Amino acid sequence: xxxxxxxxxxxxxxxxxxxxxxxxxxxxxxxxxxxxxxxxxxxxxxxxxxxxxxxxxxxxxxxxxxxxxxxxxxxxxxxxxxxxxxxxxxxxxxxxxxxxxxxxxxxxxxxxxxxxxxxxxxxxxxxxxxxxxxxxxxxxxxxxxxxxxxxxxxxxxxx
Numbered sequence: 001x002x003x004x005x006x007x008x009x010x011x012x013x014x015x016x017x018x019x020x021x022x023x024x025x026x027x028x029x030x031x032x033x034x035x036x037x038x039x040x041x042x043x044x045x046x047x048x049x050x051x052x053x054x055x056x057x058x059x060x061x062x063x064x065x066x067x068x069x070x071x072x073x074x075x076x077x078x079x080x081x082x083x084x085x086x087x088x089x090x091x092x093x094x095x096x097x098x099x100x101x102x103x104x105x106x107x108x109x110x111x112x113x114x115x116x117x118x119x120x121x122x123x124x125x126x127x128x129x130x131x132x133x134x135x136x137x138x139x140x141x142x143x144x145x146x147x148x149x150x151x152x153x154x155x156x157x158x159x
Contacts (some may be wrong), residue, residue, distance in 0.1 A: 009035040012044070030055065051082055059096055059106075065139045066109050067092040074113070074133035083126050084118035086156050110148040120155035127153050 001120075012110045015028030029045035030052055045051030046059055048147045078085050094109040117126045130151045134140055 063092050063094040067138040073136040079130045083122045087116035089114050106145045108146045112150045115153045116156050122130040123153045
């Protein structure tokens with residue numbers, strides 16, 4: 001029996017300057033992402049599409065979702081596999097290309113996590129577990145482009 005999980009939220013457009021979408025330049029792309037009991041996320045479109053560069057855009061959020069999902073699957077595998085992680089930072093990036101019809105799609109996302117482990121004897125296993133985490137990540141399994149991993153593991157205090 002498969003467990004099913006449902007997610008719901010509200011996206012509210014806040015960019016009406018008074019004339020709605022009367023033309024392409026007449027409105028802001030700003031919006032708020034809301035979900036009960038959670039902090040609001042201020043969103044917009046990518047600045048290349050007239051968005052606010054100080055707000056997250058959907059492209060940022062897909063890269064963030066892949067990074068966070070990978071991290072959570074990875075930390076789980078480390079916890080059950082005897083690898084003690086004391087710090088984790090990912091410098092993730094993604095590439096999206098525009099298509100002639102006005103659309104676009106991601107061609108890849110690359111995760112570059114730097115993982116600090118308790119002891120140098122854990123480094124090899126720490127690096128290996130990224131492959132397994134990539135296979136378990138719900139979001140990575142849901143996209144149709146490669147999610148690459150370029151991990152670095154270091155020992156706490158250099159030991």
